[in-house]
Amino acid sequence: MYENVQGCSALHLAAKHGQPECVKTLLQHNIPADLTDCQGWTALHYAALAGCVASVALLCGQGAPIDSTDRAGRTALMIAAQERQEVVCAELARRGADVNTTDHQGRSALMVASQRGCVEAVRALLAYGADVRRVDSLGEDAVHYATQSGSEEVVTMLMNAQKNTDSFSMCSQLTNMPFQAAVSPEPAHWESERRERHETEQREIERLQGELSLKSQESESLKRETEALRGRLKKQTKALRLLFDTEGETEEVEGEGEDGPLLDRLASLLREKRAREDGWRLDQRNGKMEAGGKMKKERASVEVDALRRLEDALEEKGSAERRVSEIEGHLDNMRAVLSQYETRKRVQSCVIEDLETQVGTGSSLGTQEGVSHWLWRSRGLGR
Structure with a gap:
């Protein structure tokens, strides 16, 4: 199998x-999906680096080793967090990547994502059980790295996760309390908050979809306008060529679809025409105008x-094409936000389903051990 000097295969x-x-073809x-290069990277490391969710899924x-580490002890999940590839982080965590694996410096993917201020990656890692209190070889935790990033949202998210962890520790000590006293109304409140946040995000998605539809319609309108301008430009170009033929000029106006050469020719x-007009005016003043x-x-x-109209049409065409390009850029941005x-x-949705399942499990057990298990699962996921 061919490899380059860095040990990289075609995959x-x-x-x-x-x-x-x-x-997919390879x-x-x-x-083999587990091939490594000179630095210990698998193809999954490179897919995470590129942020290609489709390649990650393939x-x-x-059977690519999802928790394979390179020479620095980094997994594909850590690479995705380092490169702010939020969607890839969520996909790897969903597929079972160990969110608490650390590199040779003791840093986890949560610490890396926090240092980069990557809000959605931190949210996904916490949802899949990342340990917010883990410290690296320097004794620093994820909150410390989030403070370095300057992201207040990440800091707040991590602090809330730590509070939930503290609450779980306190509840685990209440082993002698009756079942009814141990049950707290807070889990239902958390579920309500999650559902409310889910509904809010759903409304936001619907709003973005509506804006995307409007932008698409505007883009189509601009495209039709551009096509109309192109038609007018072709007609005026033909009229200009007829004028050239009438005058006896044999030179062709090149580049019907190329604005640069045509504009130079028009200028x-x-x-030339203005120079001729000036000459005719001078001849008229001197009484030498011919019959x-x-x-x-x-x-x-x-x-x-005719030349001026053609030049105006070219300018209108360029303006319309720039507007179409801007609209398409807005559409790409909105598609990314929607994604x-x-x-x-x-x-x-996964968090809510897991919470509902665990609530059912805790109720069926009917023991203090079931309650503790339910509280640990629900609060371990974090908000």
Whole structure:
């Protein structure tokens, strides 16, 4: 099997450059998914680096070692957190990546994501059980790194998770309390908050979808306007060529679809026509106007008007194309935001389903051990 000087195989390179179709083809031809390069990276590390969720899903589906570490002890989940690839972090955690694995410096993926101020990655890691109180080899925890990032939202999220952990520790000590006294109304409150947040995000998604639809309609309208301008430009170009033929010019106006050469040609023709007009005016003042001068002047005036209209049409076309480009940029941004909201929605749905399952489990047990198990599961997920 061919490898380059860094030890990268074709599968590594396909994942690195975000080419899921190539990744799929190579896997179908039995290329091992656990190959490592000189620094210990698997193709999954490179897919996380590129932020390609499709490649991550393909590799995990073919048995790529999800918790494989490189020479620095970093997993693909840590690489995704380092590169602020929030969707990849959520996907790896959903597929069972160990969220509490640490590198050779004792840093977990939660610490890395907190240092980068990556809100959605931190939210997903906490939802899948990341230990907020774990410290690295320097004795620093995730809150310390979140403070370095300057993200108040991440700091608040981690502090709330620590409070929930403290509450769990206190509840675990209440082993002699009756069942009714041990049950707190807070879990129902948490469930209500999660559902309310889920509904709010759903409304936000619907609003974004509406805006996306409006932007799409505006983009289509601009495209139609651009096509109309192109049609007008073609007609005016044909009229201009007819004028050239009438005048006896044999030179072609090149680049019907190329604005640069055509504009240069138009500018040159305008200068020539204006020079002719100046010459005719001078001849008229000196009494040397020939018999057919008036007809030529009128024809020159018509040509100048046609050239000006053509130049205006080109400017309108360029303006319309720039507007279309801006609208398409807005559409891409809105699609990215919509994708993030849908990912958050999936994560919240998993959390709510897990919470409801655990509430049912705690109620059926009917013992203090069941209550403790239920409280640990629900509060361990965090908000």
